Amino acid sequence: MNIKTRFPPSPTGYLHVGSLRTALYNYFYAKKHNGTFLLRIEDTDRERYVAGAVESLIGTLDRMKIDYDEGPVMKNGKIVEKGGNGPYAQSARLEIYKKYAKQLVDSGYAYHCFCSKERLSELREQQQEIKQTTKYDRACLKLSSEEIKTKLESGESNVIRMKIPEGKTTFHDEIRGDITIENQENDDQVLLKADGFPTYHLAVVVDDHLMGVTHVIRGEEWISSVPKHVMLYTWFGFPLPTFAHLPLILNTDKSKLSKRQGDVAVEDYFAKGFLEEALENFVSLLGYNPTADREIYTREEFIEHFELTKINKSGAVFDVNKLLWMNGQYIKMLSDETFVAKVKPFLKGEVEDDILRRICVIEKTRINLLSEITTVIDSYQSITNFSKEMLVWKKSDSEDAKLQLKNIFEFISSLDDSVFNNLELIEQAIAGYIKDNGLQNGNVLWPLRVSLSGAERSPSPFELLWVLQKQESMKRIEHAIKIFT
């Protein structure tokens, strides 16, 4: 069988991290089985229309390097469609849904409903008051065919609703096994809205079938509506796809991951300086672990080991701390050149290329977020005030610190400019100086480092000399010496 999976986001203007994982899992599954993966735009809610959302979504998927065989793509700044099962935006498929909805009405599985929204909400309120389950009361089912005909002919606003039959519906979920739900739990779901747009339920079934989708992999929040989908598949005579409902991604308090409790958009994570690869790795691990002997996996490994039956059933808390750690791991794996390039968009002011490169080399093991580069650069460019106590190493004293600074100042000024272009040479020179004079590392390096950085914690003095260069370094040491007088 030719496997086909799909990713059908609603174009909200950003990609939710839960959606990202859904997209990834669908992608992994298709790739593993040499199948196809398609992107479909579920834009049937005109009230939630966001201008430019599709473009932004495509951009984000592109940035995540999640490519699809079918669906809308950008070409010369415009959206064009790829694949032979389009259109891939549901708003462009209205006639199709109308046809299928009508077919259901004609065969008695669905019916027109003329009830106003006001009546419906009143009804709901009444039911809630007497603690009844809120369901449509099927008032319009009692309409005679003549009545329906006249209402329709007079152009009265109406929707098409499913006529949920008695009994119960059982379906199989690859992750959870068989699930049975009483049909009476379902409301007579609206399939076609008054504005002619379908609801999710109609559109997803029709499209998945027409587009040849074999595996429906989506979030757990859809489980309760699967019976409706199963009924639709059955009424249309469509073969059932394989269902797999992924565990939810949760807030720290275990509720469904939401905007209120932190960032949910992958674009937000980009903006904070997370790397695409780290995000993919982290989010993919929320639900299963390919081999369980490590945390860092390549996409190829995720694909190779991916199995629906290995996915966890319980929800996973999104732990930013671990993401941060993972991002740091990915940053360390970056080449210096790539790191510099990735960091550039975060720069506030101009930084000379060569200096930036040196700073990046030093900071690669020190930051977990690309955006941290800005504060780090500030610390190289300006120095905060420090007391003379700070210049004294814990195993030394004020007199010695001052002496050491004076001596190292002399030594550094004797060094050739070219030495400062090579981190190793700097280190060799200073180490040699310490050894030749029979000194202790701490006595020299501590005050040196503090005078260069102005901080108790900082990169090594060698690294600082390398970045600051001779002139600036001497200036700072001189300034430190003055503090003693």
Added chain:
RNA sequence: GGCCCCAUCGUCUAUCGGUUAGGACAUCAGGUUUUCAUCCUGGUAAGGGGGGUUCGACUCCCCCUGGGGUCACCA
């Protein structure tokens, strides 16, 4: 509230009847280092409760408890 799903360290997970219940993040301690970071070593830390089934249950079954999801002309 009805229905559905779920239940291993604080968190992500491994263990698909027999393990000293493993790894990772976080945390704590130690090492390396002039400091910080990196890195290395080690520690603390888990099978919600009660019944079964079995020679033997974290693992299978039932109940309870707890958590979550869902109940729209939103997806």
